[in-house]
Amino acid sequence: MPSDTPLENAIDMTPWKGRTDPEPHSERWHQKVQPLNGSGAPGCALLGFACDAGVARNQGRVGAAEGPAALRQALAPLAWHRCGPAYDAGDVRCKGDAMEDAQQVLADRLTPLLDAGHRPIVLGGGHEIAYASWTGLAQHLAGRGETAPRVGIINFDAHFDLRDPAHVRSSGTPFSQIADDSQQRGWPFRYACLGVSRAANTRALFNRATELGVLVREDRDFDTRYLNAIQRDLERFIARCDHLYLTIDLDVLPAAEAPGVSAPAARGVSLALIEPLIERIRDSGKLRLADLAELNPGHDIDGRTARVAARLVHLLTLND
Ligand SMILES: N=CN[C@@H](CCC(=O)O)C(=O)O
Numbered sequence: 001m002p003s004d005t006p007l008e009n010a011i012d013m014t015p016w017k018g019r020t021d022p023e024p025h026s027e028r029w030h031q032k033v034q035p036l037n038g039s040g041a042p043g044c045a046l047l048g049f050a051c052d053a054g055v056a057r058n059q060g061r062v063g064a065a066e067g068p069a070a071l072r073q074a075l076a077p078l079a080w081h082r083c084g085p086a087y088d089a090g091d092v093r094c095k096g097d098a099m100e101d102a103q104q105v106l107a108d109r110l111t112p113l114l115d116a117g118h119r120p121i122v123l124g125g126g127h128e129i130a131y132a133s134w135t136g137l138a139q140h141l142a143g144r145g146e147t148a149p150r151v152g153i154i155n156f157d158a159h160f161d162l163r164d165p166a167h168v169r170s171s172g173t174p175f176s177q178i179a180d181d182s183q184q185r186g187w188p189f190r191y192a193c194l195g196v197s198r199a200a201n202t203r204a205l206f207n208r209a210t211e212l213g214v215l216v217r218e219d220r221d222f223d224t225r226y227l228n229a230i231q232r233d234l235e236r237f238i239a240r241c242d243h244l245y246l247t248i249d250l251d252v253l254p255a256a257e258a259p260g261v262s263a264p265a266a267r268g269v270s271l272a273l274i275e276p277l278i279e280r281i282r283d284s285g286k287l288r289l290a291d292l293a294e295l296n297p298g299h300d301i302d303g304r305t306a307r308v309a310a311r312l313v314h315l316l317t318l319n320d
Pocket residue numbers: 058059060127159160161163171172173200262263
């Protein structure tokens with residue numbers, strides 16, 4: 001992207017503020033994040049997806065459009081432990097119900113970031129973000145001439161989000177849409193859904209997951225006795241992929257840890273159990289892109305969910 005585009009001016013840097021300590025080595029995120037101007041060294045690039053349309057179409061509790069702002073606000077004061085640069089690439093905002101348009105705009109913003117070697121982290125927004133993230137990554141890989149890339153999608157979520165998009169496309173359909181798109185491209189569909197609640201997904205969705213060969217681990221499987229087995233299953237999944245796309249639906253967490261979502265989890269999987277798996281994915285050398293979905297500040301309590309989301313961004317970016 002040429003540096004004379006108006007993009008830099010369009011990026012609102014006002015969320016990046018917080019306490020400043022006088023001692024050396026006391027930096028925080030708000031002191032380090034730079035507006036993306038197209039000329040910086042590859043680094044972590046934060047891109048917001050301010051969109052409620054998918055959740056509204058899925059009959060959920062709207063408010064995820066305010067997620068990116070809340071997440072930046074929670075990330076700004078966190079301690080900086082990184083070496084590489086971090087950029088704010090601005091927001092894509094969905095107008096009304098124009099979900100498909102917003103998804104394509106987001107994808108078209110992601111592709112050049114990936115082409116430039118950045119590791120984007122997309123801040124949602126409802127889980128319709130996943131179809132946009134996927135499209136951005138697919139455009140990047142196709143542009144590089146990859147004919148049948150083995151892309152692994154790892155979704156931490158209480159829900160499969162494998163609803164039939166023939167009825168309505170929404171925050172509940174992105175992985176069915178990705179499966180269809182993969183089939184059209186002649187690419188394998190490799191999907192791991194970790195933290196699924198049996199009570200919150202119908203038999204039809206479990207059946208679709210089986211038909212699509214999804215690696216499924218339910219919330220109740222996340223017990224300290226079985227964690228090593230889940231880690232091994234994940235290792236095997238990663239070994240069968242060339243590229244990874246990580247998507248974290250914050251409703252995978254217990255409602256007490258993440259109340260600020262459309263569909264809080266009655267049980268959920270604790271952050272303490274998820275973090276080691278995320279570190280493994282981060283350190284695989286295959287992670288190209290990540291997003292965080294469903295943060296809804298209107299239903300948050302004391303910024304808990306935003307803080308968890310910010311900690312996850314922090315964790316995801318600790319290795320460069
Ligand atoms: N992205 C959200 N997906 C869930 C929502 C469930 C609910 O609202 O209860 C789903 O469609 O299954």
